[in-house]
Amino acid sequence: MDSGTGEGSTSFTDDYETFISTTDVDLLKRAWRNEKAAPEILQYEAALVHRIKEQIELAEQNVEASEADGEDPLTMSLYQMDLDRTQFLLRSYLRVRLQKIEKYIFHILKTDESLNRLSDEEQTFAASCGDDLRAHLKETVLSKLPTDYNSELKQSAASEEDDMVPAPRLDSFVICKARQYISGLDFEPEYSHEITEMERDLLTFVCYKFIKKPLENGKIDLV
Structure with a gap:
């Protein structure tokens, strides 16, 4: 009996160590930070x-299996705590994206570049939310206005652009850190006179x- 319990405990510990040693949790944390700091919605990390x-x-x-096998309660609580942190991180990442979709719904729906960054589920949500x-708006306000203003x-009707649609402010400033040395060739040519290079791990306050x-391209992280 003791031998069986020991083998089960070792197996669980090995599986758990594999779980927490993977870089995926770190990658999710990075994606979450970038999503929170970016003014626009970023590519979904499918x-x-x-x-x-x-x-x-x-x-x-x-x-669950280890609890049934009588694993030490303190050890189990530590495992569960790390698991809860990962679940929180995932939920927070998805929640931030949904908040951006709701905030910029019409901009996203009319911009293919933004719409293509969403997951299939997010696209369905955006379409439903937009409808x-x-x-x-039509029922409460627009139906009561003249045709030129509804x-x-x-x-x-005289407006040439969609001036009632909130859009992300790409000219807002963010704090970022380069993951490697970045030369002027890594930036858009139109901004080459504004920023010429970035040193690795150096915090920079710059226009998004x-x-x-x-x-x-994964060469910069937002902070």
């Missing part, structure tokens, strides 16, 4: 989220649109 969900499910199964918001996108390209 493969990473899928792996994290699988690891969480495996860890939950191992915790509901349009119906609400658009949810423009202030009037200047570092948008290297951020998308």
Whole structure:
């Protein structure tokens, strides 16, 4: 009996060590930080989220099995605490993205670049949210206005742009840190006169649109 319990404990510990030693949790933390700090919605980390969900499910199964085998309660509480942290991180990452979708719903729906950054589920949510918001605005306000002023996108028919649609402020400033040395070639040519290089691990306060390209290429982290 003791031998069996010991083997079960060792197996659980090995599985758990594999779970926490993976870099996926660190990658999720990085994606979460970038998403929180960026003024616009970033590319959905589909493969990473899928792996994290699988690891969480495996860890939950191992915790339940070890509890049934009589694993030390203190040890189990520590395992559960780390598992809870990872679950919180994943939920927070997804929640931040949903908040951005709600805030910039019409901008995202009319911009292919932004829409393509969403997961399939997020695209479905955005479409549903957009339809509901349009119906609400039409019922409560727009239907009572003259024809030239009843658009949810423009202030009037004379407007050349969708001036009623909130859009992310790409000219806002962010704090970032380069993961490697970045030369002027890594930035968009139109901003080459604004920023020429970035040293690795050096905190920089800079306009977001200047570092948008290297951020998308994984060369910069937002703080």
